[in-house]
Amino acid sequence: MKIKIIEAELNPWQEMEHYQANMTTLSGKFGATNIFVGTMRDFNEGDVVTSMTLEHYSGMTEKQLAKIIEKTEQQYAILDVLLIHRVGLLLPNQPIVLIAVWAVHRGDAFDACRNIMEALKSSAPFWKKENLIEGSRWVTKNTQGYQT
Amino acid sequence: MKIKIIEAELNPWQEMEHYQANMTTLSGKFGATNIFVGTMRDFNEGDVVTSMTLEHYSGMTEKQLAKIIEKTEQQYAILDVLLIHRVGLLLPNQPIVLIAVWAVHRGDAFDACRNIMEALKSSAPFWKKENLIEGSRWVTKNTQGYQT
Amino acid sequence: MSITVRYFASLSEVLNKSEEKLETTTALDIKEVWNQLNPDKIMPNNTLVAINMAYVEMGQTVQIDDELAFFPPVTGGAL
Amino acid sequence: MSITVRYFASLSEVLNKSEEKLETTTALDIKEVWNQLNPDKIMPNNTLVAINMAYVEMGQTVQIDDELAFFPPVTGGAL
Numbered sequence: 001m002k003i004k005i006i007e008a009e010l011n012p013w014q015e016m017e018h019y020q021a022n023m024t025t026l027s028g029k030f031g032a033t034n035i036f037v038g039t040m041r042d043f044n045e046g047d048v049v050t051s052m053t054l055e056h057y058s059g060m061t062e063k064q065l066a067k068i069i070e071k072t073e074q075q076y077a078i079l080d081v082l083l084i085h086r087v088g089l090l091l092p093n094q095p096i097v098l099i100a101v102w103a104v105h106r107g108d109a110f111d112a113c114r115n116i117m118e119a120l121k122s123s124a125p126f127w128k129k130e131n132l133i134e135g136s137r138w139v140t141k142n143t144q145g146y147q148t
Numbered sequence: 149m150k151i152k153i154i155e156a157e158l159n160p161w162q163e164m165e166h167y168q169a170n171m172t173t174l175s176g177k178f179g180a181t182n183i184f185v186g187t188m189r190d191f192n193e194g195d196v197v198t199s200m201t202l203e204h205y206s207g208m209t210e211k212q213l214a215k216i217i218e219k220t221e222q223q224y225a226i227l228d229v230l231l232i233h234r235v236g237l238l239l240p241n242q243p244i245v246l247i248a249v250w251a252v253h254r255g256d257a258f259d260a261c262r263n264i265m266e267a268l269k270s271s272a273p274f275w276k277k278e279n280l281i282e283g284s285r286w287v288t289k290n291t292q293g294y295q296t
Numbered sequence: 297m298s299i300t301v302r303y304f305a306s307l308s309e310v311l312n313k314s315e316e317k318l319e320t321t322t323a324l325d326i327k328e329v330w331n332q333l334n335p336d337k338i339m340p341n342n343t344l345v346a347i348n349m350a351y352v353e354m355g356q357t358v359q360i361d362d363e364l365a366f367f368p369p370v371t372g373g374a375l
Numbered sequence: 376m377s378i379t380v381r382y383f384a385s386l387s388e389v390l391n392k393s394e395e396k397l398e399t400t401t402a403l404d405i406k407e408v409w410n411q412l413n414p415d416k417i418m419p420n421n422t423l424v425a426i427n428m429a430y431v432e433m434g435q436t437v438q439i440d441d442e443l444a445f446f447p448p449v450t451g452g453a454l
Contacts, residue, residue, distance in 0.1 A: 013161040013168075020161075028190030028240035031374050034261075035183040036254065038453020042176030055384050056451070057444060060428035085451065092176035097452050106184065106374055110262050113182075117254060117452060123430070126451025127384035138385040139450040179453045186374020203305050204372070205365060208349035233372065245373050254453055265373060271351070274372025275305035286306040287371040 001073075001081045003065045005056065007088040012037045012098040019082050019100070030079050032106035034113040036099045042092035044139070049130045052090045057125035061085075068119040076112040078103045083116065085126065149221075149229045151213045153204065155236040160185045160246040167230050171250070178227050180254035182261040184247045190240035192287070197278045202235045202244070205273035209233075216267040224260040226251045231264065233274065297321055297360045301333060304367035311337065323357045329364055342369050376400055376439045380412060383446035390416065402436045408443060421448050 002019065016035065040052055069081050082100040090096060099116050103109040128139040150167065164183065188200055217229050228250040238244060247264050251257040276287040298317040308314045311334065318324075318333055330339050345352055346365040358364050377396040387393045390413065397408055409418050424431055425444045437443050 011165075013165040017159075017161040028188075031187055031189045033183075033185040033187065035181075035185070036258070036453075037181040037183070038254065039179055039181065040176075041179045041252070054451070057381075057383055057425070057428070057446065060425055060444070063428050064430075104189070106186065106265060110184070110258070114258050121449070121452040123449065124451050125383065125425070125446060125449050127447065128450045129384075138388075138447070140385075140448065141450075184374075202372070205302075205304055205346070205349070205367065208346055208365070211349050212351075269370070269373040271370065272372045273304065273346070273367060273370050275368065276371045277305075286309075286368070288306075288369065289371075 001066075001069055002083070003062055003069070004084045005058070005061055006084060006086055010084055010086050010095045010098060012084075012095050015082070015084055015098060016100060023080060023102070026079055026102065030102040030104060032103050032109040034101050034103075034106070034109035036097070036113050036117050037095050038097040038117075040090050040092050040094050040096055044130060045141075047130075047132050049092065049132060051092075051131045053129045053131065053136075054087045054090060054096070055127045055129070056085075056087045060125050064124050065120065068116055068123065072112050072115050072119070075115065076103070076108040077105070078108055078112045081112075081116065083120075085120075085124075087126070149214075149217055150231070151210055151217070152232045153206070153209055154232060154234055158232055158234050158243045158246060160232075160243050163230070163232055163246060164248060167248070171228060174227055174250065178250040178252060180251050180257040182249050182251075182254070182257035184245070184261050184265050185243050186245040186265075188238050188240050188242050188244055192278060193289075195278075195280050197240065197280060199240070199279045200238045201277045201279065201284075202238060203275045203277070204233075204235045208273050212272050213268065216264055216271065220260050220263050220267070223263065224251070224256040225253070226256055226260045229260075229264065231268075233268075233272075235274070299324065299329060299358050299360065300363045301329060302363065302365040304365065306368050307340070307343065307366055320360060323359050325357050326352075326354055326364065329358055330366070339366070340368065343367070344369065378403070378408060378437050378439065379442045380408060381442065381444040383444065385447050386419070386422065386445055399439060402438050404436050405431075405433055405443065408437055409445070418445070419447070422446070423448065 078101050080102040084098045086096050101109050101113040226249050230248040232246045234244050249257050249261040298319045302315045344367050347362050377398045381394045423446050426441050
C-alpha cells in the first residue's frame with residue numbers, strides 16, 4: 001500500500017507502470033485492477049476555470065487516507081492500493097488524483113476503489129480553490145458520486 | 149470510442165497514455181476516468197494455471213462489444229470509451245482486458261465501466277481454455293462481479 | 297445455395313469441426329440445421345446461437361446465405 | 376504550556392490567520408479555545424474539527440500540547 005501527496009505533475013500511467021513493475025510478490029495473484037483518475041476540468045458550475053489551487057492539511061491528510069484504506073481493506077478482499085493526490089497549483093486537463101486497487105476478483109476491485117474515492121471526498125482534508133477569469137472562489141459543494 | 153482485439157501483449161498504461169494524448173477535443177472536459185484491467189492469474193479453482201488460450205468469434209466480437217458500448221452510452225453520461233481485449237496465448241500476470249471510460253462525473257465513469265465489463269463477460273464471444281500442469285480445460289463458470 | 301455453420305470452443309472440440317456448409321434451397325429453423333448436420337448429437341442445453349454475428353433465440357429461422365454459429369456460454373474478461 | 380491552533384482554506388482566509396498558540400495551564404473544550412482566540416467571530420456551522428490530526432466531535436476536550444485544527448468541509452478528489 002502506498003500513499004503519495006505530490007506537488008509535481010501527476011502522470012497516472014507512468015505511476016501505474018512503475019508501481020506494478022515492483023509488485024513482484026503479487027505477480028499472477030491478482031485478476032482485477034480498478035483505477036480511478038480524477039482530472040481537472042476547465043469548467044465548473046457554468047464558469048470557465050483557468051487554474052486551481054489545492055490546499056491540504058499536511059500530516060493529517062496522510063493519516064486520514066491511511067485510515068480510509070485500512071477500513072476498506074477490512075471491508076473488501078483486496079490485495080494492494082496505490083493512492084496519489086496532487087496539491088498546489090493545477091491546470092485544466094491535469095490529473096488530480098489516482099486511486100488503484102488490486103484484487104483477486106473484479107467485484108472487490110470496483111467496490112473498494114469507489115469506496116476509497118467517496119471516503120476521500122468526504123473526509124480527506126483537501127480544499128480546492130478555483131481561479132476564474134475574474135477572481136477566485138473556494139469550492140464548497142462536494143458532488144455526490146452516485147448522481148448521473 | 150475504440151475497440152481493439154489484439155494477439156500481441158497488452159500494456160494498459162501505454163495504451164492509456166497514447167489514447168488520452170490523442171483525445172484533444174475532450175481536453176479539460178472530463179473530470180473522471182474509470183479503468184478496469186483484468187489480468188491472468190496463475191491459479192483458478194485450486195489449480196495452477198500455466199497459460200491460457202483465448203478463442204473468440206472474430207467479427208461478432210467487435211459487433212457485440214460495439215453494441216454493449218452503445219447501450220452503455222445511452223444509459224450513462226459518458227464521453228469516451230476504450231476497450232482492448234487480448235486473444236490467443238496468454239501467460240500469468242499478463243493483462244487480458246482493458247476498459248476505460250471517460251465522463252464529466254465520477255458516478256457515470258464507475259457505473260459505465262462496470263456495466264461494460266459485466267456485459268462483456270456475459271455476452272461477448274470469448275472462450276478461455278486453461279492449460280494446467282497436466283492437460284487443459286475450458287473455463288465454464290463465469291464468476292459474478294458482485295461476489296466478494 | 298447454402299447456410300454457413302460455425303462451431304466454437306468446447307463445442308467445436310466435441311464435434312471435431314469448426315465450420316461447414318449446409319446446402320439448402322429453403323430457409324430452415326435452427327434445430328433443423330443442427331439435426332441435419334449432427335444427426336447423432338444432442339445440442340447441449342446451454343448452447344448459444346448467433347445468426348450473422350448477432351444473438352438469436354432458438355426459434356429463429358435461418359435464411360439462405362446466413363452465417364449460423366453455435367457456441368457454449370462465453371467466458372471472456374477477467375475472472 | 377499551550378495548545379496549537381490551526382485554520383485552513385476559506386476559514387483561514389476569513390480569520391486572516393493560519394496558526395496560533397493559546398497559552399493555557401488546563402485542558403479546555405473546543406468552543407472555549409475558539410472563543411478565547413476569536414471572541415468577535417461566530418464559528419461557522421459546518422466547521423470541522425481535528426485534534427492531533429484526527430477528526431473529533433465539537434464536545435471533545437483539548438489537552439495541553441494538542442494540535443487543534445478548524446476547517447471548512449473538505450473538497451478533494453475529482454468533481
